[in-house]
Amino acid sequence: MSRDRPIITFDNVDKFYGDFHALKNISIHVREGERMVVCGPSGSGKSTLIRCINGLEFHNSGVLTVDGVEVYADSKHIFRLRQEVGMVFQQFNLFPHLTVLENLTIGPIKVRKVSPSEAERTARKYLERVRIPEQADKYPSALSGGQQQRVAIARSLCMESRIMLFDEPTSALDPEMINEVLDVMVELADTGMTMVVVTHEMGFARKVADTMVFMDEGEIVETAPPETFFTNPASSRCRAFLDQILDH
């Protein structure tokens, strides 16, 4: 399969919240296996951008396709699509009434109709991958933030998603837990997973990103490979932003 095939395409996409213009004429594409890191000041539309990809929000005009299927509110493919696209949230959003193992298996069992024994096998495999196999029978509240976020990543992996979206996955974590999550994400990137990551972790971005995207006020201001992005950004807005977050 060609790595150049676009798997996510935005074509003149606009999104409004009432009068607020959240996404302004976005045109961008993500290739299969590409790792894209989206950054920008808060309120710039980064989260909205990735939430549109799996239909947690719907855009108002333009065309958005994921794996060749168009995304819109009444699409009958939307449930199928969401299984293909995993999402990791800033607040983890684990299911607190289920154990870690149940968090991982409920999707495969109820949505993908996988047998419980097979779902459990897959779940244990991915718990191993995110390095917390021993926590399988605990409830999420008994885990640290970093562990919870790794469970959340494993939960998405259990759906055998081909695309993973990360919405500021480390922003709610204590500093000493950020690396354990980033390590898992780097490993995931090494497997060739298509990833779109909203983050302020520029070290991570430098290490794994194929493409850097800078957004401000609902627009994509700059798209560049990391080498150019960090050393020689074209726009002054982007340079100002980078100065601010890289300065310390």
Next chain:
Amino acid sequence: MSVADTSYTPKGRALPQRQPLAKVIDSVTFSVIVYAVIVGGIVWLSYSGAQAMGYNWQWYRIPKYFYTVTEDGFQWGEISIGLVKTLTLSSLAFALAVIMGLIVALLRLSGLVICTAVSIGFLELVRNIPLLVLLYLFYYVLGPIFGFDRYWASILCLAVFHSVLISEILRAAINAVAKGQWEAATSIGMSRGQAYRYIILPQSVRFMLPPMTGEAVHMVKSSAIVSVIAVAELTTIGRNIISDTYMSFEIWFTIAAVYMAVTLILSVGVSFVEKRYAVDT
């Protein structure tokens, strides 16, 4: 020197000592005495009032209305039979009310204009009719039209009346589950129905249990109103016994105590269940 060190005595102004009188008033013993005096006073007033009007207390005749043991063997009395009727009536009505309440709540939350309108219409209609009038409507109007008897008229009436209150409890409990749970369920491909069933409703149980207990207690108590259409439950039985025996004081005290016992048992039972669902997020 650490703060916890007991040898440390603060220099300067001493803390004001509590007045001896305040200590006495705050003590448990004092509360119990006050409580006993008030309750005792009420009992004594009622008793002496009853004596003054020449009331003939006949408590010894009460137990046989619970059960009798004769040479024919053990037999349940009228009050026990009435209690069972009250309990079956209330629990049937409660079960129906929960189902209807859930439907109304889900319609309201569906986000579809027509469904929301239907549920709000139902809510306002039922909420603004007094329970007694609703009961008459069910018994005298809907009963003959749809052909159900007084027993079913009372069950349906209680169910409809309480479904409105329950739907609001369920709606609040569903809304109390964090929005992120919806998003997480949605993003692993769950449909709305699956998200409700596996993720949202199980988590909302702990938010709905305390007010639902209140509703169950409320249901048992409001079931007494069906005595006006002569359904043979606890209150009706009480009235019947009084019309035979004229022991109104003893019987109403007893009936009240039976209702209280049922509702207290209910509350205590649910508080155990609540502990089971006390998941921290």
